Structure formats: structure tokens, C-alpha cells
Amino acid sequence: METYGDAVNSSHEPAASLRSRNFLLYLAGLELNQVAGGLLRFALPLHVLLTTGNPAVMGTVLAVATVPQILLMPLGGVIADRLDKRRFLAAMNLAVAAAVAVWLAVTGSIDVVVAATMLMLVFLGLEALLSPALESVVPALVPEDRLVRANSMLFALGLASSIGSPALGGALLARGGLTLALGVTIALYVLAAGIKWLVRIPNALQDAAGPPVRTAVRDLREAGSYVAVKDRGLRKVLLIDLLVTVALVPLQVVLLPSLLVDAGLSSGQIGWATGITMAGAAIAVSVMGALGSRATVRHIRPIVALGAVVTAATGLAFLADLGPLASAVVLVGGLVLALGCFAAYSVLMWSFMGERAPEHLMGKVFALALALSASGVAAGNWAFGHLTNLLHDSPAVVILIAAGIVTAVAVGANMAAHAPASADTVEEPEKVAVPV
Secondary structure, rough: OHHHHHHHHOOOOOOOOOOHHHHHHHHHHHHHHHHHHHHHHHHHHHHHHHHHHHHHHHHHHHHEEEEEHHHHHHHHHHHHOOOOOOHHHHHHHHHHHHHHHHHHHHOOOOOOOHHHHHHHHHHHHHHHHHHHHHOOHHHHOOOOOOOOHHHHHHHHHHHHHHHHHOOOHHHHEEEEEEEEHHHHHHHHHHHHHHOOOOOOOOOOEEOOOOOOOHHHHHHHHHHHHHHHHHHHHHHHHHHHHHHHHHHHHHHHHHHHHHHHHOOOOOOHHHHHHHHHOOHHHHHHHHHHHHHHHHOOHHHHHHHHHHHHHHHHHHHHHHHHHOOOOHHHHHHHHHHHHHHHHHHHHHHHHHHHHHHHHHHHHHHHHHHHHHHHHHHHHHHHHHHHHHHHOOOOOOHHHHHHHHHHHHHHHOOOOOOOOOOOOOOOOOOOOEEEEEOO
């Protein structure tokens, strides 16, 4: 009879079905992870905004907290390719739960801005180590010809949590304050850890030759060289993602809550409004999943161009001198469409990366992508937080600046010329099966 360990190590080929028990368990653990993280990401910054009334402070907290995420994300990529993923994923979820619990126990007397920054620093640092391993599991579980559909399923679940987490966070804040919201976060992370422990992840790991730090530096240099020098297509999609993230994410994370607070909405209503902005992304991901392999990087340019048009139209609508509530409604509608375009692009980007990155560099390339995206989030939140505060009475200008950035990206976003990377571009090292 085949044992659990035999099943894990008998093959390194991805599961043939997206409905396999193994892949479904992975999806369940991932969704709980995303709901917990989304709940914390929404509740804590909103608590800062409601307490201080200053979007620039909120944006600065988010930007500062992203620094360890950027620095640790590449290390997470090294870990993703060097350690057993099942144990690591479960352990990191438990670590986040423990960090939040400790924070609740010791930060009652600390200034809200300082306390929020501390928790976000720890949370995003741990998430930075976790994310590359979480993302790089997918190519190990599904065959290459189903990566677009698999990534569409992942994005659909991510969008479900993006819609549900703000709504849940707003309701919990209204009912029991930040303590209740973070208590639910702890429970979700513990449950996610238990489910991830059950996932059978094929491990094709590399020997860590030499001291860990030297190995990490060598691995990251190799991955950076591959993206920067050997694969122009990957380099281009990562730059597109960075710039679009800088422009669009702060409109949802910073500008929208500020307008909703000015309109007098409660935290629960702000949560629902923030969640609604992801409706277009959910539809876009469903469409990408239905298209499957017919959706390629050739579609990136028209998708980004459509996002630029929608964002510009939203900014122009604000020139009509709308009131706070009407402005918030217009921005929600514009974000539904703009974030839908961003989600469609993201599905194509991650599928493209899964197809082109060499297996032994997969986690590290994904880590570089996540680090660049986090850099865009940090820069955008900081810049647009201060713009929102400075141009408090002129939100149209803030939105049109974002539209200008996305328009410039669309002009240079032609990906039609990029064929799949050659199989011999990077020499594959020997892989060692590690028992789980």
C-alpha cells in the first residue's frame, strides 16, 4: 500500500486535474490565508484613518510597513526553492497568528500610529517570506497547459477574499472594534495552517551548497540576471506591473476610503464599498479562465489601454464638481472597471511567468515579481496619500495623474513579439527529492 510519503515523492509531475483533492486543499488553505491577510490589511489602516483623519498618515504607515516586505521577498524566493513547502507554509501561517496575538496583548498603551506600523511591519515581513512559496506551488501541482485556468481559479478566490475581507472587516470593526477583527484574523490563520499541512506538494529541491547567506546571494543573483538579461519578456511584464500598481492600487486603498470618510459613511459601509470595487476584477478573472490558453500576452496592451481610458474617464467625471458621496460612487464605478483590467493583466502575467521561468528559479523569479509589486504599492500609497491630502478638494487631479501613468504604460506594453523562452536558456541544476 502506498504511504503518504510515497505518494508525495513518487512523482514530481503536476496533478492532471484541477479538481484533484490535493489542488482543492491547496485552494482552501490559500483562500483562508487571503481572507485573514485581507482582513488585517483593511481593518488596521482604516483604524488609523478613522483615528487620525489624515490620509497622508495612513499612506505613510502603509508605505513604511512595506519596506521589510520588499527586502524579505527575495529571501522568501530562496526559501521557496530550498525548503519543504508544506511545512514552511503551515509554519508561517502560525507565525503570523502568533505575532497578531502578541501585538493584541502588549500594544494597548502605545500610540495608534506607532502600534499600527509595528504590526504591519511584522505582518508584511512574514507575508513576504510566505508569498513566493505560496505562489510557486501552483506550477508543481498543475500541468503547464492548465496554468492559465489554474491561475484564474486562484485569482477568483483572491478576488472573493478581496470583496469579502473588507466587508467582513468593516462589520467586525463596527461591532467589536479592532480587537474582534484581529481575533478573527488569528483564527483564520490557524485554520489555514492546518489545511496546508494536508497538501501533498511534490518537492524537487536543490542542494544548498555552501553557507546559507552565500547560497541566497548566489541564487538571487542568478534569478536577477535571468530576468534582467536573459528574458526580455519577463522584464517587460514586471515593469508594466510595477507602474500600473503604482497608479491604480492607491486609488482603492487611499483615495476611496478618504472620500468615503468625508461622505460620513460608517466603517461597515466603507468595507462594502471597498469590496464592491473588486466586482469587475471577479468578472475579468472568470473571462480569463473561460478563455484558457487562448488568452496570451498579446492581449496585455489592449487590456492596459482599456484600464487607462476608464481611469481617465473617471477623473474627468470628477471635474463636474460632485459632492463627497456622489464622488465616491463615481470612483467605485471607475475602480470596478479599472481593477477588472488590472486583474485580467495579472492573470496573464503570472501565467506567463509560470511558463517561462526555469523550474529551479521559479520561486526566486516569483519573489522578485512580488517584491517589485510591493515596491509599487509602497511608492504609490506614499505618493498618492500625500497627493490626496494636498489636493483634498481636487480629487480629479489625483485620478488624472494615475490615468496618465497607466496611459504611458499602455503605449509601451506591446508583448506580441515575445515567444516562449528557450528551454536551454538557463542550465538546470540537479534536483533532489526531499521527503515530506
